[in-house]
Amino acid sequence: xxxxxxxxxxxxxxxxxxxxxxxxxxxxxxxxxxxxxxxxxxxxxxxxxxxxxxxxxxxxxxxxxxxxxxxxxxxxxxxxxxxxxxxxxxxxxxxxxxxxxxxxxxxxxxxxxxxxxxxxxxxxxxxxxxxxxxxxxxxxxxxxxxxxxxxxxxxxxxxxxxxxxxxxxxxxxxxxxxxxxxxxxxxxxxxxxxxxxxxxxxxxxxxxxxxxxxxxx
Numbered sequence: 001x002x003x004x005x006x007x008x009x010x011x012x013x014x015x016x017x018x019x020x021x022x023x024x025x026x027x028x029x030x031x032x033x034x035x036x037x038x039x040x041x042x043x044x045x046x047x048x049x050x051x052x053x054x055x056x057x058x059x060x061x062x063x064x065x066x067x068x069x070x071x072x073x074x075x076x077x078x079x080x081x082x083x084x085x086x087x088x089x090x091x092x093x094x095x096x097x098x099x100x101x102x103x104x105x106x107x108x109x110x111x112x113x114x115x116x117x118x119x120x121x122x123x124x125x126x127x128x129x130x131x132x133x134x135x136x137x138x139x140x141x142x143x144x145x146x147x148x149x150x151x152x153x154x155x156x157x158x159x160x161x162x163x164x165x166x167x168x169x170x171x172x173x174x175x176x177x178x179x180x181x182x183x184x185x186x187x188x189x190x191x192x193x194x195x196x197x198x199x200x201x202x203x204x205x206x207x208x209x210x211x212x213x214x215x216x217x
Contacts, residue, residue, distance in 0.1 A: 002046075005164040006071040010047055012163040012170075016156060020204050025050050027203060028103065028134050028210060029057040035130045037061060037100035043089050043121070044068075044107025048076030050134070054103065055081070064099075066092070089117050094124045101125075105134040109180040118193035125215040131195060133211040136177045140206035148207075152177060186211060 005012065013021050032040070032054055038061055042051040045065030055063050066087045067073050073084040087093045089104075089111060102121045111117040121131055139145045152174030160170030181189060183200050190198045195213035202209045 003069050003071045005166050006047070006069070006075060008164045009072070009075075010049065012160055013049075015163060016159060016170075020207070021049070024134060024203055024208050024210075025053040025105065027201075028105065028132055029053045031210065031212060032101055032103060032130070032132055033057045035101060037130065039099045040064070040101045040103065041066060041094070041099040041124060043092075043102060043104040044110070045076060045081070045084070046072045046107075048073075048079050048081040048084075050103060050105045051076065051081050052079060089120060092120050092124055096123055097126045097129075098124045099126065099129060101130045101132070103132045103134070106136060108133055108135055109176050114181065115189055115193055118190060118195070122194045122215055127215060127217045129215045131190075131211075131213045131215070135180065135209060135211070137180065137183070137202065137206055137209040138178065140202055144205050144207070149174070149178075183209065 028050060040054060040061050040063045042054065042063060042065045045051050045067045048065050051063050051065040054061070062083070064083045064085060065073065065076055065081050066085045068088055070086050073086060077084055085093060090113065102125055108114060108117060125131065139148050156173060157170045187198050187200065190211065190213050194215065196216045198211065198213040200209060200211055
């Protein structure tokens with residue numbers, strides 16, 4: 001499905017989020033910049049939007065964008081992402097302790113095993129390395145939470161299919177957001193995968209959440 005919509009993926013993301021995705025990536029990049037990493041792995045990089053935002057914030061860092069689909073990575077390279085790798089996040093093609101920081105935006109909920117993916121992220125991180133996850137979540141504000149199911153299951157699939165010119169392109173999205181683990185469960189999952197100092201920062205009323213954690217020494 002992602003391969004079929006790659007050429008219009010960015011347009012759909014910008015319009016479906018009403019442009020808020022720019023702010024979400026900017027905030028994620030601010031957090032990563034505070035860690036001053038030299039080597040960053042951006043998993044499920046897609047068309048490279050987060051990786052390129054990080055590159056602008058940290059011009060001296062070496063940033064690798066990894067994704068399951070070459071179709072997405074080809075667009076990321078055209079947009080200026082220098083280093084890309086085709087790879088499965090469940091079995092990353094990198095040695096242990098290869099990176100100072102791992103990021104992933106809107107990708108973890110698509111993994112077949114959240115814990116397995118987190119353990120792979122832990123493996124490729126240096127000791128004292130940092131993890132940032134930017135993921136969709138359910139709004140915290142009651143008025144947004146009551147309206148959100150209608151948007152997810154009625155509006156979003158219709159608009160997404162029209163924008164990408166691919167029938168039923170976004171039918172999966174509402175279910176994947178609703179079924180994704182809640183904050184408390186995510187905290188426990190990250191800690192059980194070996195991470196420490198887990199923190200949670202909701203954005204835009206909780207429509208997305210940033211999770212950060214460290215790999216202890």
